[in-house]
Amino acid sequence: MEKSGKGAVLVAGGAGYIGAHTAQALHAQGYLPVVFDNLSSGAREAVRWGPLAHGDVRDAAALADAMAKHDVQAVIHFASLIEVGRSVARPDLFWEHNVGGTATLLQAMRARGVRRLVFSSSAAVYGQGGRGPLESIAEHAAKDPASPYGDTKLACERLIAAHGRAFGLTAVALRYFNAAGADPSGLIGEAHAPETHLIPLAIAAALGDGKALTVFGDDFDTPDGTCLRDYVHVNDLAAAHVAALEAPLAEGAFEAVNIGAGRAYSVFEVIAEAARALGRPVPHAVGARREGDPPSLLADVARARAVLGWTPKVSGLDEIVRDAVRWESAPAYGRPGRKAAMAALSASA
């Protein structure tokens, strides 16, 4: 068994985008990240800072094995289906993987006496209406998810909180706003397939291996008419997980905490920043609004500071886009077709 000073942390979904960056941050802080992942959307190449236990969070026996083998002391749970659109078409799968998987994981933790959990939640748990364009969202805001994806995140939070009350589990749910950027090393980065996030799609459009970007509506009640979102650098997000793991909380406590930069940018501002960082235009066209897209999502991050002692350090839009461009120009995995697109770009330069 590999040993590490502060003990082993099971990182469920640790071969994925945010999980890999968190595994790196855990390792840097003296933990052993044990990545537990079925590699359904994650990459083996992203598992670099500890062992990989190949398994599914719906598989109680595989979880028990991994926890026993590595003497796991705590769990961070990223493993989830994440595409909002697909959740509308296949709510059954989302409830089975996300809520069923979390229930199985909680049982496995209880059986093994593992009593500390950090859970990947989302701003998707909040209601959409009744806010001004730049009004920030605090944790007590109404919960009324606009998609089955958001429903599953809220259901998981409630299940986890109930476990705390009944069995003494101490847990933090981090409600991420928009995760973006990549580690500056170039070793790990975003590689969703299909990719649905704005920053990588804007970069792909400019590099020539993506379609022209569609801007979903420019008639919202916002300064330039496009949606405002709060982008947080994935390394700031990773640091928030370590802070959540270490926060001095009472036994059985459950805390839900927003994680964002506390600043919002419009789709047009992101496009302009990407064009600036790449030195080339981002081809785009304005299309219809998508159902359920709120005009603005801005995190109130006061509670993250108070409960976790966490503040964003590298989440300026310029820093996020610069690191995303570095990764997207030479991704270490994922992004089929990118090498050919980069070669075509340099041939035409």
Ligand SMILES: NC(=O)c1ccc[n+]([C@@H]2O[C@H](COP(=O)([O-])OP(=O)(O)OC[C@H]3O[C@@H](n4cnc5c(N)ncnc54)[C@H](O)[C@@H]3O)[C@@H](O)[C@H]2O)c1
């Ligand atoms: N990316 C964002 O902006 C964002 C925003 C809010 C919340 N989140 C949440 O953060 C978490 C991580 O997101 P991400 O962007 O890194 O996604 P990702 O798809 O890159 O990572 C998810 C990882 O979980 C694994 N996985 C999925 N189902 C599994 C299962 N049943 N058993 C074992 N492993 C499984 C995948 O193989 C993958 O490695 C998710 O829970 C997501 O809902 C992400």
